Amino acid sequence: MTxxxxxxxEIPFEALDPEYIRMEGARKQALDQGRTRLLVTGVMLALAFxxxxxxxxxxxxxxxxxxxxxxxxxxxKVQSSVVTRGNVVDRNGNILATxxxxxxxxxxxxxxxxxxxxxxxxxxxxxxxPDLNRAALIAKLEAGGRFQWVSRNLTPxxxxxxxxxGLPGFGFRDEERRVYPYGPTYAHVLxxxxxxxxxxxxxxxxxxxxxxxxxxxxxxxxxxxxxSILYEEVSKAKARFSAIGASGVxxxxxxxxxxxxxxxxxxxxxxxxxxxxxxxxxxxxxxxxEMGSTFKLFTTAMALDTGTVDLTDGYDAxxxxxxxxxxxxxxxxxxxxLSVPEILVYSSNIGTAKMAVDVGAEKQKEYLTRLxxxxxxxxxxxxxxxxxxxxxxxxLSTMTISYGHGIAVSPLxxxxxxxxxxxxxxxxxxxxxxxxxxxxxxxxxxxxPETSKKMRSLMRMVVRSGTGKKADVQGYLVxxxxxxxxxxxxxxxxxxxxISSFVGAFPMIDPRYVVLxxxxxxxxxxxxxxFATGGWVAAPxxxxxxxxxxxxxxxxxxxxxxxxxxxxxxxxxxxxxSPPKRPEIIGEGVRRAIY
Amino acid sequence: MTxxxxxxxxxxxxxxxxxGGISVLLFSVKYQVRDLETDYxxxxxxxxxxxxxxxxxxxxxxxxxxxxxIGELAAQYLDMVPIAPAQVVGPDAVLExxxxxxxxxxxxxxxxxxxxxxx
Numbered sequence: 001m002t003x004x005x006x007x008x009x010e011i012p013f014e015a016l017d018p019e020y021i022r023m024e025g026a027r028k029q030a031l032d033q034g035r036t037r038l039l040v041t042g043v044m045l046a047l048a049f050x051x052x053x054x055x056x057x058x059x060x061x062x063x064x065x066x067x068x069x070x071x072x073x074x075x076x077k078v079q080s081s082v083v084t085r086g087n088v089v090d091r092n093g094n095i096l097a098t099x100x101x102x103x104x105x106x107x108x109x110x111x112x113x114x115x116x117x118x119x120x121x122x123x124x125x126x127x128x129x130p131d132l133n134r135a136a137l138i139a140k141l142e143a144g145g146r147f148q149w150v151s152r153n154l155t156p157x158x159x160x161x162x163x164x165x166g167l168p169g170f171g172f173r174d175e176e177r178r179v180y181p182y183g184p185t186y187a188h189v190l191x192x193x194x195x196x197x198x199x200x201x202x203x204x205x206x207x208x209x210x211x212x213x214x215x216x217x218x219x220x221x222x223x224x225x226x227x228s229i230l231y232e233e234v235s236k237a238k239a240r241f242s243a244i245g246a247s248g249v250x251x252x253x254x255x256x257x258x259x260x261x262x263x264x265x266x267x268x269x270x271x272x273x274x275x276x277x278x279x280x281x282x283x284x285x286x287x288x289x290e291m292g293s294t295f296k297l298f299t300t301a302m303a304l305d306t307g308t309v310d311l312t313d314g315y316d317a318x319x320x321x322x323x324x325x326x327x328x329x330x331x332x333x334x335x336x337x338l339s340v341p342e343i344l345v346y347s348s349n350i351g352t353a354k355m356a357v358d359v360g361a362e363k364q365k366e367y368l369t370r371l372x373x374x375x376x377x378x379x380x381x382x383x384x385x386x387x388x389x390x391x392x393x394x395x396l397s398t399m400t401i402s403y404g405h406g407i408a409v410s411p412l413x414x415x416x417x418x419x420x421x422x423x424x425x426x427x428x429x430x431x432x433x434x435x436x437x438x439x440x441x442x443x444x445x446x447x448x449p450e451t452s453k454k455m456r457s458l459m460r461m462v463v464r465s466g467t468g469k470k471a472d473v474q475g476y477l478v479x480x481x482x483x484x485x486x487x488x489x490x491x492x493x494x495x496x497x498x499i500s501s502f503v504g505a506f507p508m509i510d511p512r513y514v515v516l517x518x519x520x521x522x523x524x525x526x527x528x529x530x531f532a533t534g535g536w537v538a539a540p541x542x543x544x545x546x547x548x549x550x551x552x553x554x555x556x557x558x559x560x561x562x563x564x565x566x567x568x569x570x571x572x573x574x575x576x577x578s579p580p581k582r583p584e585i586i587g588e589g590v591r592r593a594i595y
Numbered sequence: 596m597t598x599x600x601x602x603x604x605x606x607x608x609x610x611x612x613x614x615g616g617i618s619v620l621l622f623s624v625k626y627q628v629r630d631l632e633t634d635y636x637x638x639x640x641x642x643x644x645x646x647x648x649x650x651x652x653x654x655x656x657x658x659x660x661x662x663x664x665i666g667e668l669a670a671q672y673l674d675m676v677p678i679a680p681a682q683v684v685g686p687d688a689v690l691e692x693x694x695x696x697x698x699x700x701x702x703x704x705x706x707x708x709x710x711x712x713x714x
Contacts (some may be wrong), residue, residue: 082643082650095657101647181657228662473680551678556685 083176085197086211088190088204090224091257091434097190097204097269099176099197102153105129105162109144112169118142121167125150128161152195153177178204182224184266185231188282188383189222189432192269200272201280203432205382219434221257226250229548230260234517237541238264241522241532247283247411248517250545253419253505255435256428256443258379258412259513263287286383288408289499289518292485293347293467293534294418295404297503300344300458301421302367303355305451311458311574314339317350323396328353331484331533332467341574344458345466347482349403356402361393364401370446371417372427377410380432385410404485411501415516418503422459422479422511425452457574460508464562471504471539473547475557477565477572479511480504480542482534487521497521502538506546507555508572517541 088097112121118141126132129151140148152175154162159172178193180186191202199205203218210216230248238246250260263283267276281287303309317338320329332346343351356364368374376386388408390397400406409417412430420427425447435441447455459479462468467482480503487497501518505511517538524530528537550557565572669675 082647094660095653098650098654098657100651100654179654181654182661185663225662232663476680547680548677550680551683554683555680556683557680 084212084215085176085178085193086214086216086218088211088218088220090220090222090227091259092224093219094224095181096186096220096222096224097178097180100179102155102175102177103159103172104152104175105150105154105159106171106173107141107148107150108146108169108171109141109148110146110169112141112167113144115168121169124165124167125162125170128165129154129158178269180269182228183268183270185227185262186222187266187269188263188284189220189227189261189381190269191381192267192272201383202282202381206380220432221252221259221434222261222432223259225552226545226549227260227262230515230545231262233541233544233548234262234264236544237517237519237522237537241519241525241537243519243522243537245278245283245520246518247287247520248515248541248545249284249411249415250516250549251415251419251430251514253423253511253514254428255441256416256419256430257435258430258432261285261412261432282381282383283411283518283520285377285379285381285410285412286385288385288388288410289520290405290408290485290488291414291501291518292404292483292499293349294414294481294483294501294503295402295407296344296347296352297421297455297459297481298368298371298373298417299352299356299359299364299402300340301447301451301455302363303340303359304454305367305447306359306363308358309340309355311340311454315343315351315354317343317348317354319350321350321353321399323399326396326400328399339575341458341461344481345462347467352403353399356398357395361395361398364398365393367446368401368407370427370444371420372429373407373409373413373417377412378416379412379430387413404483411516411518414501414503415514418505418516419514420446421452421455422505422508422514423452424449454574456505456508456511457572459505460565460572461574463504464565467533467535468502468504468539470535471502471543471546473506473543473550475559476506476546476550476555477508477558478504478506478543478546479508479572480515480539482539484533484535498532500532500534500537502534502542504539504542504546506550507558509558512553512555513546513549515542515545517545 083099083101085099087095087099090096112118115121118138122132122134122137122141125137126134132151137150150170151158154172162170162172176197178197180190180192187202189202191199191204191206193199193204197212199208199211203220204211207218211218230250234246234248237243246262246264248260248262249258251258261284263281265279267273267279304311314337316336317330317333318335320327322328328349330346330348330350332348334342334346334348338346338348338351340351340355342348343355365374372378374387374389377384387410389401390406397406416427416430419430425445426441426443427446428441428443456479459481460477461479462481463472463478468478468480471478471480483499483501483503485499486493486495487499488494489497499518499520500522501516503514503516505514519537519541522532522537524532524536560570564570567573568575
């Protein structure tokens with residue numbers, strides 16, 4: 001900082017150091033300015049490099065928005081599926097419905113008209129796709145739309161043939177086609193989709209969002225093997241008795257899962273036509289029928305549960321009941337006093353009606369509601385029927401409903417109710433989805449466990465020695481109840497048009513499955529001596545189903561013969577007859593007293 | 596002064612060499628990335644084709660697995676029949692198996708042999 005006077009010819013290098021130089025005036029100003037500019041520029045550049053460096057690190061770490069996301073892409077590749085709509089699988093993972101990638105042909109009329117003669121183009125196209133309608137296609141062309149479908153879901157061969165023509169204005173779009181490998185077998189369970197892949201009925205419609213938008217797989221409670229067996233046996237029964245329709249349900253009694261469900265007539269969901277009439281009608285869940293005698297199970301159960309009767313009690317069934325202008329009589333009439341087991345075994349309308357009157361209309365309503373028989377069918381399908389019964393519940397209604405007339409329920413409601421009777425008395429909402437063991441069952445108790453135990457014995461007895469003999473499978477301890485109801489035709493009961501059904505469960509010691517077969521308007525044949533009742537029509541079908549499905553689930557047959565069940569020590573033993581209560585016959589004529 | 600100039604010169608050379616080295620590295624990495632990208636695209640395409648094929652084959656398998664079809668084929672080519680309910684037995688059935696009488700050292704070679712007699 002010292003001042004150096006005098007002139008110097010050589011300036012030492014050190015002198016350039018600002019420490020040694022001190023200038024004044026314009027020169028100093030210029031130099032300071034230059035230095036400041038240099039500093040500012042330097043800082044700016046440094047900052048720019050810092051920003052660039054930061055960006056570089058950022059890009060390396062996260063990538064540019066909009067640019068290919070390597071990490072995300074690698075993940076997406078693993079997750080994304082070939083098709084957007086999810087599969088429907090059975091409880092063992094077998095595919096019941098899937099989508100296949102296909103290509104569909106569209107045309108841009110403007111481009112075609114600008115290029116070649118439309119007639120010529122259409123002729124060439126029809127040469128490779130003969131199903132097309134020439135006139136309709138030309139009309140479409142002349143309308144001049146820029147995007148019109150020509151043909152949907154072509155095979156790879158057809159796509160190749162069309163491409164080979166090299167026609168301008170035609171193009172392909174990737175699409176999906178819904179495929180049902182087992183055709184009509186699952187028609188009413190799965191439903192079907194339209195050409196754009198939107199669910200129109202059944203599971204496809206109910207879970208359209210999960211299948212279509214989320215692409216999830218829907219796992220059903222259906223077992224493919226049992227469904228196939230049930231479909232075959234119900235079809236056989238329908239054909240054998242020239243019936244107009246039939247349906248069948250197999251349910252897991254303890255979980256409410258529907259193992260198989262069939263409704264005939266049906267359709268092929270691979271080729272759904274717009275108007276299907278009765279073929280599109282799900283008889284198992286949407287159709288409601290007067291079930292007839294199978295309802296006696298519920299009446300007997302409520303009478304036992306309320307303590308109105310015990311197994312040793314009974315009713316006089318020798319005379320038909322006359323009420324209002326109706327007569328209630330027995331089909332298999334015994335014309336004598338019947339014990340409670342006998343009323344069920346011989347399917348006595350008179351006895352059941354008397355039992356129901358003793359239970360009372362209020363209790364009857366309450367039990368039927370709890371068993372889910374007065375509401376609508378509950379299951380994961382859009383096609384659900386609601387029970388029909390008289391708004392005014394008169395004494396006559398109580399009587400007829402006790403044996404299944406004057407009330408109509410869907411087959412699924414009936415099966416679900418019977419499941420509650422045999423599984424220990426717990427009503428579990430039926431489901432078509434596989435229950436995961438993690439989800440606890442949400443059942444409600446409707447009957448005492450002892451009542452359920454008695455019902456099992458009674459149902460077994462119906463098959464052992466009553467109207468359901470034809471459903472018995474040696475060793476499986478099948479129990480059940482037949483039902484035969486006259487159909488209402490034009491407001492009157494027609495005794496030639498029947499609904500014949502059988503609902504059974506097995507093995508009766510601890511029932512695992514409930515099976516129902518219902519046949520609509522069966523015609524009697526020579527082998528059944530002209531009979532078309534539940535015992536002749538539906539019971540053999542249920543037997544065939546149980547016989548075939550039992551071994552699949554490893555159900556062990558009881559080695560004991562039927563005679564063992566007549567032994568009072570057997571768990572399913574029921575005393576068939578016991579003397580009537582004396583007071584009932586006191587004062588009656590001698591003819592009655594000796595029944 | 597000379598020391599300082601020397602350092603400057605050396606630094607320049609060093610940086611030039613570094614810059615050159617990094618450029619070579621950068622180029623090689625760039626080309627490597629390009630090759631990998633091509634591979635990746637090719638593999639993705641192949642993978643998609645395979646996935647498509649697998650998906651279609653699953654559907655085909657389902658069609659071929661139709662119980663009705665298998666039943667018909669079994670009836671045509673196999674001598675087997677469905678299991679009858681009586682053939683399924685519980686664990687206690689083991690106790691019902693008849694006992695064979697076993698005689699040791701009576702065979703021609705002195706090997707243990709079963710007589711085949713049941714008590």
